[in-house]
Amino acid sequence: KNEVEQSPQNLTAQEGEFITINCSYSVGISALHWLQQHPGGGIVSLFMLSSGKKKHGRLIATINIQEKHSSLHITASHPRDSAVYICAVGDVRNTDKLIFGTGTRLQVFP
Amino acid sequence: NAGVMQNPRHLVRRRGQEARLRCSPVKGHSHVYWYRQLPEEGLKFMVYLQKENIIDESGMPKERFSAEFPKEGPSILRIQQVVRGDSAAYFCASSPLSLVVDTEAFFGQGTRLTVV
Numbered sequence: 001k002n003e004v005e006q007s008p009q010n011l012t013a014q015e016g017e018f019i020t021i022n023c024s025y026s027v028g029i030s031a032l033h034w035l036q037q038h039p040g041g042g043i044v045s046l047f048m049l050s051s052g053k054k055k056h057g058r059l060i061a062t063i064n065i066q067e068k069h070s071s072l073h074i075t076a077s078h079p080r081d082s083a084v085y086i087c088a089v090g091d092v093r094n095t096d097k098l099i100f101g102t103g104t105r106l107q108v109f110p
Numbered sequence: 111n112a113g114v115m116q117n118p119r120h121l122v123r124r125r126g127q128e129a130r131l132r133c134s135p136v137k138g139h140s141h142v143y144w145y146r147q148l149p150e151e152g153l154k155f156m157v158y159l160q161k162e163n164i165i166d167e168s169g170m171p172k173e174r175f176s177a178e179f180p181k182e183g184p185s186i187l188r189i190q191q192v193v194r195g196d197s198a199a200y201f202c203a204s205s206p207l208s209l210v211v212d213t214e215a216f217f218g219q220g221t222r223l224t225v226v
Contacts, residue, residue, distance in 0.1 A: 033215070042219035043201060086153070096143070096166060098215070102152040 003027050006087050006101035013108050019074040021104045023087030026068065030090040033098065034061050034072050037084045046072070046085075077108045114204050114218035115184075122224045129189040129196070131221045135204030142185045143215065144170075144177060147199040156200075159185060192225045199223075 004025045013019055023032070034047040047054050047061040049070075054061050058077075063070040074081055087101040115134040123129050135142050144156040155169040159179035170177065174192075179185040189196055199222045203215040 035217070043203075043217035045214055045216065048214045088153070094166075094168075096141075096158050097155045097169070098143070098145075098153075099155075100145075100153040 003099050004089055004101040006104050011106045013077050015108055015110050017077050019077050021072045021085050023070045023101055025089050028092040030092050032063055032070050033088040035086040079108045079110050082107050114202055114216050116202050116218035116221050120222050123192050124226055126191050129192050129223055131187040131200050132184045133202030134184040136216050139204035139206050141205045142179050143203045144187050145201045194225050197223055197225045
């Protein structure tokens with residue numbers, strides 16, 4: 001079993017829909033990162049959080065430390081949001097290592 | 111203020127050749143991390159370096175792979191005698207502080223290595 005699990009693996013949506021991507025982890029963490037990867041492109045850091053909730057524009061990330069779960073929400077989704085969204089955690093057992101989920105591939109259609 | 115710069119973006123090597131991947135961190139960042147993304151798989155940690163020091167190389171294959179981050183110049187990931195299984199995207203990330211203190215990591219565009 002992977003230490004970081006994401007769901008769903010693939011997600012399609014119509015423009016304007018509200019999107020939720022989930023991340024569960026089984027290790028103690030120092031922080032959780034949400035990353036975005038466009039096809040053939042680089043990786044962009046969206047959020048880093050260790051508690052509570054953060055919001056940037058149409059993106060919202062929440063984390064529940066007790067339940068070892070985080071969610072990434074996209075409000076009013078747009079085709080340009082189409083990308084792979086990756087959850088990664090900093091593992092307190094082995095400092096400085098990020099453990100990555102396998103990603104959620106999101107496609108938003110007009 | 112440029113982000114993490116990796117070059118080349120694409121690299122094709124024949125089996126047995128050497129691949130040299132470069133990473134220039136964000137200006138002022140002294141912590142560099144290399145990750146590998148195999149086709150259809152998630153990113154995996156390879157090595158963590160600070161200036162002139164390898165801090166953790168537990169994710170790097172023991173043979174043929176090496177990494178350095180000299181006092182001057184970019185960090186280099188070197189793969190000797192490449193094999194087809196080395197074909198992957200290699201990402202570099204940098205941070206101003208160690209990730210253990212909850213600092214954001216900045217990623218490069220990656221180098222896509224194809225071994226033919």
